[in-house]
Structure formats: C-alpha cells, structure tokens
Amino acid sequence: MNFVPTPIPGLVVIEPQIWKDERGFFIETYNEKPFSTHGISGFVQDNLSYSHRGVLRGMHAQAGDNAQGKLVRVLRGRVFDVAVDIRKSSSTYGKHFSIILDGENAKSLWIPPGFLHGFLALEDDTLFAYKVTGFYDKSGELGVRWDDPELAIEWPLRHDEFIISAKDRQLPLLKEISNPF
C-alpha cells in the first residue's frame, strides 16, 4: 500500500497492492495498521452508491459533532472525483484536487474533514464505496453548487448529460454558506 501526498495538505491518494491469479484478483482495500500509521483512523460507517453515466453527486461535506473524513474509491466503473479545500486557515483554501478513480487502478482518496466532495460518474454501472469517520447526520450536512464559478471545477462530459438530484440542483454558492470549518 502506497500513501501518496497531493498538492493539498491532508489529501492523500492510496494505491493498494493487487494480487492477480487465474481466479481474478484480491485486494486489501483497507487495513487499520498502515492507515493509522498515516494518521487516518476512526471509521464508523461504510457506504456504497451506484450511479449511471452522467450522475453528478456533490459538492457535499458533513460538519459538527459527526464531522466526516471520507475514504473514497471506485469498485467498478469510473468517476471524476473532486475535493475542495474549505478549511478557512488553509494555505490552499478554495483550491481543488481532482482524480480519476476506477475499478482498474483501485486507488482510494483520503479526504479529511474540511473539504467539499463530489464526483461525476463517467460510465454506467459505477459502484462507488466510501468509509466515513462520523455517523450520517443531516443536521451537519452542507453543500455547494457543482458549478459555482469560485470553485472553477472543469467537469468532463457535456453538462446537458448530467443527472443531478433536486437537492443538489438547489445548493448555494460557497460565498453564500456559513462555513463551519
């Protein structure tokens, strides 16, 4: 397992070892030992979402008593995954990091609390799995529009192909929210 830093402090890409044989493959997708050595621990919930091509989920964060760090990965299919630093005292405040996650590269991205997160599914049958360090808590949820010009995310695919929940279409801009981080 390799832990690879990104240009945004705290955001880490994890590359697992993939064991292939005539049966298929085997991967340890999470192991408490190397993760806690890298300061990543405390997971309490595992989530799975399934998305059609063009589904965009985001940009979301969970703050408060159940603030969430997220360890995200794709099991099948392919996404354009984005995390935006909204930690007010961060030297990279407002900057984002994007990465292609897919079932082949089997990479994970560790996103500590203090980031907005979202992704666009680039293929049908995309299975997206994530572990979180705080229980789901609607009272701590916040969100920002995927197309907020301040975020300046260059999403792939044509925007008229996007499938976005009613909730996410109504999100405010970053400058309109009261930022708890």
Added chain:
Amino acid sequence: MNFVPTPIPGLVVIEPQIWKDERGFFIETYNEKPFSTHGISGFVQDNLSYSHRGVLRGMHAQAGDNAQGKLVRVLRGRVFDVAVDIRKSSSTYGKHFSIILDGENAKSLWIPPGFLHGFLALEDDTLFAYKVTGFYDKSGELGVRWDDPELAIEWPLRHDEFIISAKDRQLPLLKEISNPF
C-alpha cells in the same frame, strides 16, 4: 437494517435498506451502531476479491491470535456462499449454512470465528467484499477441501467448470486437521 438469525447459532444474515432514485441507489453497507448492538464489532481490515464464473474459493478459516470473524457480501455478480460450523462444543458442529449473495439483494452474512467459509462465483465479474476482525496472518490459516464428503455441500454448477487455486486443491479433509476451535 434487519438482522436475521439462521438455523446455526451465531451466523446472521443482514438485510440493508436500499435507497433508490433517478441517479441509481445508495446503501449503508456497514454502520458501527446497529452492528455493535447485535454484538458484531472489531473490524480491522476490508478485503475485495474479483472472480470469474466457476471460481471456488474455500473452505478457509483463520484461527489463533488474529482469529477472524467475517462480514461477507457481494457488490456485483452472484455467489453461492457457505459457512461450516467447526466449533467443537457447538450443537450444530459440522453443519453448514448456504445462501445466494448478489448485488441485487445486497445481503451480508456475518460469520463469527469458528467456521470454515467458502464461495462459488455463479457469474463473471463477481466482486466479493468482506470485513474481518483479525489481521491477515498466514500462521493462523487453515483449510478443508470443498468436496470433503463429511461437509456434504451441494455446490451448484458442473464440477468440471470449477476454477480452484493450487493451494485449495491440496487441502486436507476435516477429519485430518487439528481443529483449533
């Protein structure tokens, strides 16, 4: 999340809530609260295996300092999953429980320490995910042949279609192992 007992004490089937919408679906596949309420806790590692149709993995257990309870599920595809009770003082010693796990039913099976476990992939592109309560430890691994007549497992598919690792083809019979449980 429903926790459904099976005829073998300790083995539990878990049925999650599946939230469907125009984007696809969302599932909490694991949540520390309801699981620990049901006495299931202490996961330290998450594993993922990918198998072609006909791949049979098993029958395995891990005993010793890192004895493993396993929470197993299928994310995509379909398996015939089997757990054999080898707890020497159990009233159901030697009995097995089998279940079809697939990406649609999204069921999990909780297998405490003291069981042999194995599965047969019934479809190509089968993704099998499991959480374990002990770190991988070769010194604690034990295995029994999938076709041990004492286990009397009625595997589906034709046996000449099976793809089995060299390691698993050489496993002993249950009566030949020294049983640590």
